[in-house]
Amino acid sequence: MKTLWRALCAAAMFGMTIVAAHAEEKTINMGTLSWEDLTPITGITKKVLEDAGYTVKVTEFSEWGIAYAALTKGDIQVLASQTDYVAQDYWNKNKNRLEKISPVSHGLYQAIAVPAYVPIDSLEQLNENSEKFSGKIIGIEPGSGLMRDASTAVKDYDIKLQLVEGSTAAMTAALKSAYDRKEWIAVTVWEPSWMVQKFPVKYLKDPKGIFPPPQGYYWIGQKGFSEENPHAREVMASVYVPIADITTINGAVKDGKTMDQAVQDWVGAHADLIKRWENIKKN
Numbered sequence: 356m357k358t359l360w361r362a363l364c365a366a367a368m369f370g371m372t373i374v375a376a377h378a379e380e381k382t383i384n385m386g387t388l389s390w391e392d393l394t395p396i397t398g399i400t401k402k403v404l405e406d407a408g409y410t411v412k413v414t415e416f417s418e419w420g421i422a423y424a425a426l427t428k429g430d431i432q433v434l435a436s437q438t439d440y441v442a443q444d445y446w447n448k449n450k451n452r453l454e455k456i457s458p459v460s461h462g463l464y465q466a467i468a469v470p471a472y473v474p475i476d477s478l479e480q481l482n483e484n485s486e487k488f489s490g491k492i493i494g495i496e497p498g499s500g501l502m503r504d505a506s507t508a509v510k511d512y513d514i515k516l517q518l519v520e521g522s523t524a525a526m527t528a529a530l531k532s533a534y535d536r537k538e539w540i541a542v543t544v545w546e547p548s549w550m551v552q553k554f555p556v557k558y559l560k561d562p563k564g565i566f567p568p569p570q571g572y573y574w575i576g577q578k579g580f581s582e583e584n585p586h587a588r589e590v591m592a593s594v595y596v597p598i599a600d601i602t603t604i605n606g607a608v609k610d611g612k613t614m615d616q617a618v619q620d621w622v623g624a625h626a627d628l629i630k631r632w633e634n635i636k637k638n
Contacts, residue, residue, distance in 0.1 A: 382410045383587055386422050386431035389415055392547050395604040396435045396459055396572060398618035400594045403632060407590045419445050426577060427452050432584075433576040433591070437463055440570045441500055456574040456581055457591055462598030465501040465545040466566040467492060467508065468556040470530075473539050477560040478508060482515050487539040492518045493529045494543045505543045508565040516541065530554050547602040549609040593632040 383404055387397040401411045414431055416422035423445040425431050433456065438446040440463065446453070467478060475484060481492075492509070494502050497520040509518050526542055527550055533540035534554045544556060546569075574591050581588040600621060607617040622629060 381408060382412065383433065383584075384431045385411055385413050386425055386434040387413055387415055388417070388419070388422060391549065391605040391608075392460075392463065392572070392601055393435050394614055395601045395618060395621075396596055398614060399596055399621065400435070400459065400574070400591060402618065402622055403594050403629070404587065404590055406629075407586075409587060409590075423449055426575070429577060432580055433574055435459060435572055436575050437570050437572055438575065440567050446575070452578055453575050454578045454580060456576050456588055457594075458571050459574050459591075459594055460572040460596045460598055460601065461569065462546060463570040463572065464558065464566075464568075465504065465543070466558045466561060467505055467541055468544045468551075468558045469539070469541050470534055470537075471555040471557050472537060473557075475559070476557070477562070478512050478514065479560075479562070481512075481541065481559070484539070485515050488516055488541050490516055492516050492541045492543065493526050494518050494520050495523045495526050496520070501543050501545060504566050508561070508563075511563055511565055518543075530556075547598050547605065549602065549605040552602050552606045553609070 385397060385401060387393050397413060401413060404411050414425070416425065419436075419442045422431075422434055422436075423442070426434050427449050436442045436446065438450075438455070469475065475481070481488065492505065492514075494505060496502065502518070502520065505518055508514065509516070526544070530540060530542050530544075530550065531554065532538075541559075542556070544550060550556075604614075604617045604621055607620065608614055612620070
C-alpha cells in the first residue's frame, strides 16, 4: 500500500511539474527595435499572442548587433527582422543558430526620391536638372544602408549632385519645407514611413539596380523555437501586416496618438481579419 501511495505521489508531482512547464511556455520574450516599421509589427503580433493566452514581454534594442546577440544567447526568443537587407550581415553570421518562423510583412524599400509634383522619373535625369535641386541630394545619417547605396548610386550614375549627410529629422524638415513651397528636392527616403504618406514622393527609376528590390520582414527565433512552441509559432504565422498599414499606423502616431492607441485602433478596424486569424489558430 505504501508503495502504491509513493507511486501516486510521484505521479502527482510529475503532473504538477508538467503543468508548471506548460505555464512557463505561455510566456514569450520578444525583441524589437524602436523603428517605425518594426514597432507596429511587434505591437500587433503581441496583441494577437496575448489574445491567444500568452504573456508577452518586449525588450527594445538600440541596434541590430545587440538585438541579434540577445537572440542567439536566449535573452529573447523572437525578433522581427529584415533578414535579406537591413540586417543581412547579422542574419548571415548567426543563421546557423536561428530560424525563420514566418513572414510578417513585405515591401521595405529605400532609395532616392523626389516629390510627386517634380516631373522627372529616373536617376539618370538628375544631372540635367541639378540647378533645380540646388546641386544636392538630402541624405540621412551616415553609415546607414540607405546612405551606402545612395553613395554607390551617385558614383555609378556619375551624378553631379552632392549627397549631403545629416539626420532623418533634418531630411524630413527639408522635405516639408520644399513641399510647402512646391520646390524641387531629392531625398533619401524609405517605405514604410509616415513621411511618404504626408509628403507623397516617387522613387526615381534605377535601371542599374543599385537599390535592392522591396524586401520582406520575418519573425525569427532561436533554432528549435517552432518545434518547442508549435502553438505560438502557429499564432505568429497567422499575423501579416501590409506595408501600407504600417505607414498608416505611424502616421497616426505622428499626429499625436501613442503607438499602443494606434495599434489598438488598427486591431479594432480590422476585426474581421483578426477573426480569420483566430479561425486559423483553431484549425
